[in-house]
Amino acid sequence: MVTPVLIGIDWGSTSLRAFLIGADGSVLREHAAAKGASTLHGHPAFVAALDEVAGAWRRAQPPLPLLACGMVGSQHGWLEVPYVRAPAGATELAGGLAQPGDTALRIVPGVLCNDGLLPPDLMRGEETQIVGALAQHPQLADSCVILPGTHSKWTHVAQGRIGRFATHMTGELYAVLRQHSVLGRLMPPEVTPDMDAFLAGVTAARDHGELGLPHQLFAVRSLGVTARLRPGALPDYLSGLLIGHELRAGLAWRAGHGLRELPLALVGAAPLCERYQLALAHCGQAADLVLDNTAPAGLLALARAARLLS
């Protein structure tokens, strides 16, 4: 039986996942709750949410350290934890932990990337997943790591630290266009995945992306109105178009920064990573490594670097 050494929390905007983590990085127990940082208001609400998901684990003796990452550390979270500047690895991140009030919880900072004259870029939560991926797979010390999601991150990891990175709002564009734009109107509320339609969208972005996303998006409507695609296929065509545009720009970014020889890793929820893997292959690019949730491993590595473990 592995002994628990840490309570780790992946605390996002809309939900949280709490992990009871063993010394070897294994997840011994897990709780999920709809207590996202943007749904809670005021210190007592966060204290109560924390007690709800981790209170029972905390009452063990001696009390386990508590470490959280994600939007809980943002302006609209529990406590705004200042961004650490890239390049940043476990040491820099551990040096930036912050504690809300007199609680036992520490929160991991996000990372700010300043890429010359371009606008800055930001991550909060993904830094911990990257640290976890590095802890499990040391060969990623020099790599390109893609974390697909609401705000996908393309990251250059250099000498074990987060270097330059770029956010793509792919997942959020999908959600708002499906729910709030004319494109969603022809789509049925429930659909089964249609990978042919998905790849047709990827192909359109890959082969004709220069026509521009604002133009190509309209095809979701025109293909539906003219019955060239059935209504149930439209969500996946939209998904393919958006992910295709992300890959088109992301692969060019990776090549432009001379990262083509480095291992390419996908880190995130399995179904989404599968979708990205398929789209990458469609663009002639293999993923060298595909990892599921690495946040617990990252929280453990950061707790170690901050000497929180007894």
Added chain:
Amino acid sequence: MVTPVLIGIDWGSTSLRAFLIGADGSVLREHAAAKGASTLHGHPAFVAALDEVAGAWRRAQPPLPLLACGMVGSQHGWLEVPYVRAPAGATELAGGLAQPGDTALRIVPGVLCNDGLLPPDLMRGEETQIVGALAQHPQLADSCVILPGTHSKWTHVAQGRIGRFATHMTGELYAVLRQHSVLGRLMPPEVTPDMDAFLAGVTAARDHGELGLPHQLFAVRSLGVTARLRPGALPDYLSGLLIGHELRAGLAWRAGHGLRELPLALVGAAPLCERYQLALAHCGQAADLVLDNTAPAGLLALARAARLLS
């Protein structure tokens, strides 16, 4: 005093404008109402709306002909009027008019463009504006006409007919991202125009558009979070970024189809055309002609072509 010869209606999704039109194309009277086609359900609701905006004008003797364009002729309108295929001019459009039930109203069809292997494109309402622009400015018989809006249209007019065209969902992207995405969260509800921020967005698209729209959009957030742009400047930065991406793709489309030597016209609401004119100039391109609402002139020309005038 000019004699009225036609009641024309520009009947969109969310609102309508009715015009009492003189033989010389002048607008003698105008009514606007929040009776958009997507807000009305069933034949009697449309009949009542029509009577509300045009009933008084109709009761004159002899009764004036009635002609409407726009989404009133769509699947979700009063009567679905089949699209006419491009190339289409006033003659083809007049040949496709349809009449809902036993009413006196005729509705202009939209236009469908089939550009080889690419997805089809659609317009409904803009065809009438283009016909109006051509009626007023015969030099546009061979031209490139841009109609900025919720769904901007870039149109190749060839020998006085609508040829190939491309829709860009620029205006709708702006609205849904501002109202429903994380980008809107830092924006104050009311702002004054900030043309510096607008041009900064255009510049980002012009100079670094290859980084991809899904990526560049995130700068609206990162520039706000890091206080590089004040909250009141973010809406116009977003506007500039989106219009910049439309121009980047649209100007390449225009060049790719050999239309660079043709006159370039902007047709639409004056404040939006001004914005596009500024962005075009920022991309080294002058607009040869800028026209305000040409729908009444288009409705008159189509009524003439269909021999509806007495």
